[in-house]
Amino acid sequence: MAVTRDEILGALSRLTLPGGEDLVSRDMIRALTIEGGAVRFVIETTDPAEAAKMDGIRRAAEDIVRRLPGVETASAVLTAHGPAPKPAAPPSLKVGRHPTPQAGPAKVSGVDRILAIGSGKGGVGKSTVSSNLAVALAREGRRVGLLDADIYGPSQPRMMGVNKRPGSPDGKTIIPLQAHGVTMMSIGLMMEEGKAVVWRGPMLMGALQQMLGQVQWGELDVLIVDLPPGTGDVQLTLCQKTELTGAIVVSTPQDVALIDARKALDMFNNLGTPVLGLIENMSTFHCPNCGHESQIFGHGGVAAEADKIGVPFLGSLPIDLDTRLAGDGGTPIAAGDGPMADAYRALARRFITGGMA
Numbered sequence: 001m002a003v004t005r006d007e008i009l010g011a012l013s014r015l016t017l018p019g020g021e022d023l024v025s026r027d028m029i030r031a032l033t034i035e036g037g038a039v040r041f042v043i044e045t046t047d048p049a050e051a052a053k054m055d056g057i058r059r060a061a062e063d064i065v066r067r068l069p070g071v072e073t074a075s076a077v078l079t080a081h082g083p084a085p086k087p088a089a090p091p092s093l094k095v096g097r098h099p100t101p102q103a104g105p106a107k108v109s110g111v112d113r114i115l116a117i118g119s120g121k122g123g124v125g126k127s128t129v130s131s132n133l134a135v136a137l138a139r140e141g142r143r144v145g146l147l148d149a150d151i152y153g154p155s156q157p158r159m160m161g162v163n164k165r166p167g168s169p170d171g172k173t174i175i176p177l178q179a180h181g182v183t184m185m186s187i188g189l190m191m192e193e194g195k196a197v198v199w200r201g202p203m204l205m206g207a208l209q210q211m212l213g214q215v216q217w218g219e220l221d222v223l224i225v226d227l228p229p230g231t232g233d234v235q236l237t238l239c240q241k242t243e244l245t246g247a248i249v250v251s252t253p254q255d256v257a258l259i260d261a262r263k264a265l266d267m268f269n270n271l272g273t274p275v276l277g278l279i280e281n282m283s284t285f286h287c288p289n290c291g292h293e294s295q296i297f298g299h300g301g302v303a304a305e306a307d308k309i310g311v312p313f314l315g316s317l318p319i320d321l322d323t324r325l326a327g328d329g330g331t332p333i334a335a336g337d338g339p340m341a342d343a344y345r346a347l348a349r350r351f352i353t354g355g356m357a
Contacts, residue, residue, distance in 0.1 A: 003070040005032060008039060011064045015057070023061065030079075037072030039065050048080040105243045108212050111145065113222045113245040115356060116238060116273070120260025122153075122229040125281040126250040128327055129317070130226035131159045132334040136341075136348035137222065137357050138181035139334070144357075145176070145223040146184040147211055149234050151204050152197055154188030156226060161330020165189055166215075174215045180335045185215050201233040208237050222357040230260075231267040239271035245356065246276035248314065253280055253301035261302070265309065276314075276356055278306040279347070283316035312354070315347050 009032075013024040023029055023043060030042040043058055045051040058076045065074035108114060117133070119126040127150065134146040148156035157163055160179040166189055167175040176185040187207060191197060199207070217223065222245075228234050238244065247268045251261035261278070268275050280302035285294045296319060306313035323340050326333040334344040351357040 001070055002036070003034060003039065003068050005034065007068055008032060008034075008041070008065055011068055012061055015061055015064055017057065023057075037070060039071055039074045040076075041065075042077050042079055045078065045080050051078045051080045054078055105241060106213075107243050108217060108223060110217055111220045111223045113357065114225060114242060115222060115276070116225045116227055116235075116244055116247040116268075117250060118227040118235065118247055118264050118268070119229050119250045120231075120262065120264040121257060124229075124250055124252045124257055125317075126229065127155045127159060127226050128323060128332075129250050129279060129281055130224055131156055131327065132323075132332045132340075132344045133347060133351070134182045134184075134224050135180045135332045135334040136344040137224075137351065139345070140348050140352060142221045142348075142352070142357055143219060144182050145217050145220045146182050147215075147223060147225045148184070148186030148188060149208055149211070149225050149238065150228040151187050151199070151207060151234060152228060154186045156184060156186045157188045158330060159327040159332060160184055162189065163193075172214060174210070176215050176217065180332060183217060183220065185211055187211065204233045205237040208234055209241065212242060222351075231263055235267060236271070239268070239273045244273050246274040248276055248279060250279045250281050251302050251305075252282045253295070253298040255298075255301065257297070258301050258305055261305070265311075275311050276354075277312035278302050279314050280316040282319040284318045286318060286320075288321070314350055315343075317343055317347075 009024050009029065012029060013022045016022055017026070028043050028045065030044045032041040033039070043054065043061065045054060055078065058078050062074045062076050065071055117126055117130045127148075131146065134144045138144045146156060146160070148154045160182070162177050162179045162184065164177060166177055166185065169175070174185065176183050177189065178184070187197065225238060227238070249261055249264050249268075251257045265275055282297050283295070283299055285296050286292075287294070303313045303316070318340075320333075320340050322338070323333045326336070333340045335341075348357070
């Protein structure tokens with residue numbers, strides 16, 4: 001004898017829901033069909049969130065109906081009466097704005113020291129030095145942050161191997177990313193890849209304020225700021241609005257680079273920012289095939305300049321193919337082992353013993 005609709009509803013009314021009601025009293029059974037020994041029906045909830053929690057009820061309803069005489073198969077489907085709630089829009093975080101008024105140089109919360117890494121001109125390897133120094137300091141046990149302040153030409157996302165957009169839980173604070181033991185932030189992570197930043201000076205200044213003040217840097221021993229080349233708005237804003245521990249200038253040894261390095265040094269002096277030392281990059285080239293050493297850009301010019309102006313010479317770094325390949329590949333050479341990693345380790349230890357990090 002075929003099962004009836006009333007018998008099925010009667011059986012389902014005995015299935016108690018968590019709130020004490022049942023599927024029938026709540027009028028949740030829809031599209032009940034009986035075809036011979038096959039029974040199909042729909043359990044309709046008020047919203048998708050409730051439906052997602054009721055798969056156990058659905059299976060229990062099928063089992064109850066399947067046990068009725070004359071039923072061979074029972075199939076129930078969960079559905080929802082109302083539309084799915086729209087997901088909450090992600091917090092709107094706009095980077096790049098006019099700067100907010102500020103009484104004077106401010107600290108960055110949780111950060112003990114802030115080091116600005118600058119250069120008078122581009123192409124001297126300042127960003128490479130910044131990323132590798134940050135990684136080397138982290139490997140020496142320091143809590144390190146790296147801020148890519150080169151707004152027009154951010155390179156740290158590529159060098160540090162990160163491309164994820166930083167989160168913002170409230171549209172105000174920015175959660176930085178982690179890479180190779182370093183907490184990092186870059187305007188390049190906030191912009192569409194390949195999209196040019198076309199901003200006037202005030203927008204640059206506002207963006208820098210945001211990346212210093214709105215990023216949750218946490219507790220850091222040192223924050224390294226990779227500056228853009230030259231002596232422009234970003235340098236001016238950083239030195240005037242932030243309590244810097246000091247600046248380090250990177251240069252290659254040839255005269256044309258030293259001319260611009262002197263301008264960077266003069267800028268820091270005029271802004272009252274202590275120059276903590278000079279680094280000579282691309283100092284020598286060691287041929288990997290024959291071992292011959294060549295001074296492609298000259299040698300010793302930065303050390304001589306440091307001696308002339310009375311600031312520490314922090315060290316020289318060779319020009320090295322593996323360093324370039326490592327940076328392009330997203331794993332700074334300082335994260336591994338070998339002669340260049342040792343060179344950056346020695347540089348990091350000098351920073352530590354000198355009280356700079």
